[in-house]
Amino acid sequence: MNTPLLSVRDLHVNFGTSEGDVQAVRGVSFDIDRGETLAIVGESGSGKSVTASAIMRLNFGADIRVSGSALFEGKDILSMGEEEVRKMRGSDVAMIFQDPLTALNPFYTVGNQISEAYTIHHPGTSKKELRALALDAIEKVGIPEPVKRIKQYPHEFSGGMRQRIVIAMALINQPKLLIADEPTTALDVTVQAQILELIGVMQEENGTAVILITHDLGVVAEVTERVLVMYAGRLVEKASVIDAFASPTHPYTRGLLNSVKSLDSDRHSRLEPIPGIPPSLIDLPTGCPFHSRCRYAASLNGRCSTEVPELKAVGNSWSACHLPVDLLAAPIKESL
Amino acid sequence: MSDDLILQAFDLKKHFPTGASKLLQRPTQVVQAVDGVSLSLRRGTTLAIVGESGCGKSTLARLLARLIEPTSGSVVLNGVNISTASSKELLKMRREIQVVFQDPYACLNPRHSIGQSIGTPIRIQKTMSRSEERHRVFELMELVGLSHEHYNRFPHEFSGGQRQRAGIARALALQPKVIVADEPVSALDVSIQAQILNLLEKLQSDLGLSYVFIAHDLSVVRHIADEVAVMYLGKIVEIGSPDAVYGAPAHPYTKALMSAVPVPNPQAGAKRKRIILTGDVPSPVNPPSGCRFRTRCAKVQDICAVDEPLLIDRGQGHPVACHFPD
Incomplete structure (x- = not known):
């Protein structure tokens, strides 16, 4: 060690x-x-x-x-x-x-x-x-x-x-x-x-x-080799580069990856931007800083806007999100 | 078929005098920013x-929108030669072609409200009454995703993405047919970039706009373009569809450029072969003879220093300016 x-x-x-x-x-x-x-x-x-x-x-x-x-x-x-x-x-x-x-x-x-x-x-x-x-x-x-x-x-x-x-x-x-x-x-x-x-x-x-x-x-x-993803002053995901790109666990990391076009992706697929803008660091929202832009926040009955999520292990990665571990690990379906 | 072409450039050149000598009262050197560019833009693409x-891409954008006058050559917009237009004709021409700039902080007057800024082209052209203008500005703001309450706010109250939306709304105020966008998303964060790119695409299909899109980000271009022109030291070295230029680049510079773009996929990295160019881009004041890329090219031969390669199809299916294309 x-x-x-x-x-x-x-x-x-x-x-x-x-x-x-x-x-x-x-x-x-x-x-x-x-x-x-x-x-x-x-x-x-x-x-x-x-x-x-x-x-x-x-x-x-x-x-x-x-x-x-x-x-x-x-x-x-x-x-x-x-x-x-x-x-x-x-x-x-x-x-x-x-x-x-x-x-x-x-x-x-x-x-x-x-x-x-x-x-x-x-x-x-x-x-x-x-x-x-x-x-x-x-x-x-x-x-x-x-x-x-x-x-x-x-x-x-x-x-x-x-x-x-x-x-x-x-x-x-x-x-x-x-x-x-x-x-x-x-x-x-x-x-x-x-x-x-x-x-x-x-x-x-x-x-x-x-x-x-x-x-x-x-x-x-x-x-x-390894990557830390930051959002509004907090670490939201910590993972190996392979894991972060192949199976991102935090909704923000996922949004970020969907916002960029790569030279090896399908040219005609539509970009999926993250809606809204990052919060002001002077007047931070309560709970998860990403909740106002997160498409999954609504499914957790207000927990995201009141409670700050801690980093927790999800497979090989660490993710600061209230969604259950099994949902974060599996690629979240668009329909959720 | 030429009806289909909304904007054409013929052998455009822009040379900026530099290093002026006071004694001789004339410039001692010229920067050949754009040196013999011909291209055409099809309607709606x-x-x-x-x-x-x-490389001269922003100078080319300015020439195409007639923000600056060419040293020689011409630009034809909708059948009218705009490079020799008088100031009266220019005013009329501005209804057809508009520009979106890179820096949304610098292109909006900080002392004008957003609504005022968006309505400025309408006031200059005197096409509408004040109340009509206000109505049209609201329409435009809706079109680009700004809400009515933003009308009286000032640029400093907006984020970069919102300012770029306002810049786009202003460019659309006169219902132009062509938009020249000079690096419209490069000052924005990636999540906001995607919002603006989607907006530009939606506006194109809804309003039938034609775009000249200047960018250095090759991933963005591949997504949005119908045709891609690659410039090096004031000249186009290769032009074709994104599938051709990205999929099978024929010019050694295009190849190096494509291979240098980092791909956000860690597993693909190892498989890709990166071409690392040596040295720097030569000075446009004194460009190399013959082919301008020859000083950094791995395939260079004697002929490259003597003979300038023309931009023609050499069996690749799209024009390439190289004596030894792949």
Whole structure:
């Protein structure tokens, strides 16, 4: 029985705003093992990015309240002192963001920025050594002509190349965990394929665990092993990728899968959108956050609007829904 | 047969001057955003234009709707050449062709109520009295799934999906025959995307609309299009029915593009062969000679640098611009 690399328990994140408390994350718990790839999916405002930034301790400010725990190799990140957090960030746990241009400083060369990421955690490294490391890192992420490129500034690179540089920076200290927040959302599909391939190769080489945050179900299916589905700040389903796509148990996961067209599905079948819109995180509905959009809520005599469903085991998956286990496990018929 | 074609483009080119030199008082370089595109849209159908950022698809959309003037070439709408139309003729032409934009946040005036925004084209065209206009706006709002109480609300009170519905209602206000939709769903979440796509399909069958649908999401396009044109660096490289272009892509770029799209089916992933392109798209300021894809193509030969491949049927049943199609 190995202990997981990261173990998040009952994570809550609240933002105080002039209009009221935004309950961005409400009681999220999950584990990730060494070398594993875990996806967190959900739509805008579901709390997936806030969960990730809480693990990196990037949420700060007077109006933000974070509670729960995030044990990384047995140590709780959420109760660490600032100094300890700084040591962890970028060395043990690294993060890459959606927009590589804002993640890079426009006034420094990329070589400078890559070596800075190393020297912060390895003070006293010689300039010569740093240059060699940066050249090596740039070459590893597949950027041609590293000797010339190392002297260039972020604006001289394309979006895909910038994301490669950010990946080079994130991986230079061989982190145990990489958090990738929508790393390919701003990129074209052919570039996305390049970057996903790169993350996969780097992961294999270093044995890094990856948390991939995305809204693209295609990306989830192609690169990850396990998936967490979030809705309005809560985990609604936790499953292996195979199970989540072949036999989704939560009505929201099912709705999400029916809303997308895949290149291998029947072209003329009609899309089945989820009716309505996600709830406001300031004024959350009572009970299950999905009940107002759920087609099955009516069959449970009001339980869905009063009682919050807990995650329960359904076959190999975990699902937060009041429907009986046998109904969730079997594909629910449209007539229900 | 040509009566069947509602919109046609002939050898359309749009070159944007850039890097202007003050001394010479003339541009020193041009971006060849769209460089020789011909296509036609059949009445009541959807023509989708796909490609990656910078391929010129949005510029093409703007040319087709005559939001910008072409450098050369022409656009014929319902038998009338609109690329040389005067401003008076243009006003009339706007009743026939309308645009739906990508960003529903940016295309609605934040200081106008939704009802006002939807009615704007009617006021500009002066086709109705105020009370008739109000009645028509209510009709339009019902058509796109907005309720009457939304009439006096402002854009910031709406979600992205509702704003896009308002944008569509405004485009329909003058009962146009053609809608040019430039990435109409890419700013929306997937569950909302499906709602808008279904709405667009329903409106097409109810009102007999013809669509030019610009998108980068290939899964969405396959679902909605009757014909698909794939663009690369300002040119169409392949055009045909979705079954042909997706099922049996013949151009090496189309093949790479199709294989790069992630499929939401974990069991299919292993079976599919992904083609990873190397390098970046060349600059449209100085595109490669001959075939524009040759710098990244696995099948490249000497002829590709010299001879530009024409977009013709080479035995695939649909036009392909490649010397060595599959």
